[in-house]
Amino acid sequence: MNIARVGNDRMDGAEDRAQAIHDHLRDAIVDRRLAPGAKLSESEVGALFDVSRTVARSALQMLAFEGLVRSERNRGAFVANPSPEEARQVFASRRLIEPAIATEACARVTQADIEAFAEHLREEARLLSERGPNARRAEIKASGDFHLLLASVGGNAILKRFMEELIARSSLVIALYGKSGASSCGHGEHEGILAALRDRDVQRLSGLVLHHIDHLEADLDLRPKDGLALRDALQMPG
Known part of the structure; x- marks a missing residue:
């Protein structure tokens, strides 16, 4: 499906245009139509969407803030390309931190917290039943949010900040390299975690x-894959 040029959309201004470009690029990255390491030229992005380089730069900066894009001085922006070793380090760090968070959460959890977790799991189940271009991304975000909710209940602000970075990095790795079909298993494991927390x-x-x-890491496929050119990945007309 082709997308209309952002510059022709009726938007309030540059911020809206940048957000729309961000959304299109993010979908292409998460769907792996843009390969890790692919260059995102401000001039090419601007030309494809019929916007200024300033607007294109703003969109790329949003993606960099989320960890989906990396910016290199005098070289430009590239789709983030976590190495297999970096991916292993992310999950190794989670193994060190999350059991400590779980211990604190057990001591502090309230009935209101349990109800919040239950509501979150209902939302996860709803997302699993949906189909469409945004479904996979929403599932990944919901899974990460479950772990951030556990960190919030733990009550340690420093550990929570660490978890926010680790979940962002994990979500990128899972979006880029995760195999299909694991979301329902992850949801079932979240239910077991909630039951243990309740007890x-x-x-x-x-x-x-x-x-x-362990299950999340085992589901990764870190073999290299070929991506499309920027124009083709965004499914834009020639």
């Missing part, structure tokens, strides 16, 4: 969290 069973909760992280 305040620290040992079981920590074990389930570690098993879940």
Whole structure:
């Protein structure tokens, strides 16, 4: 499906145009139509969407803030390309941090927290039943948000900030390299984690969290794949 040029859309201004470009590029990255390491030239992005380089730069900066794009001085912007070793380090870090968070959460969890988790799991189940171009991205975000909710219940602001960075990096790795079909399994594991948290069973909760992280990492396919050119990845007319 071809997309209309952003510059021809009726938007309020440059910020809206930049957000629309961000959304298109993000979809192409998450869907792996743009390969890790692909160059994102401000001039090419601007030309494709019929906007100034300033607007294109703003869109790329949004993506860089989310960790989907990296900017290199005097070279430009590129689709983030976490190496297999970086991916392993992300999940190794999660194994060190999340059991400690789980221990704190068991000591602090309230009935209101349990209800918030249950509502989140209902939303995860709803997303799993949906289809469409945004479904996979929404599932990944919801899965990450579950772990951030656990960190919030843990009450340690420093660990929560660490988790925010780790979840952002994990989501990028999963979006780029995750195999299809694992989301329902992850949702089931979240249900088990919530049951252990409800029972305040620290040992079981920590074990389930570690098993879940192992499962997420095992689902990665880090073999190199060829991507499309920028114009083709965005499905824009020649």
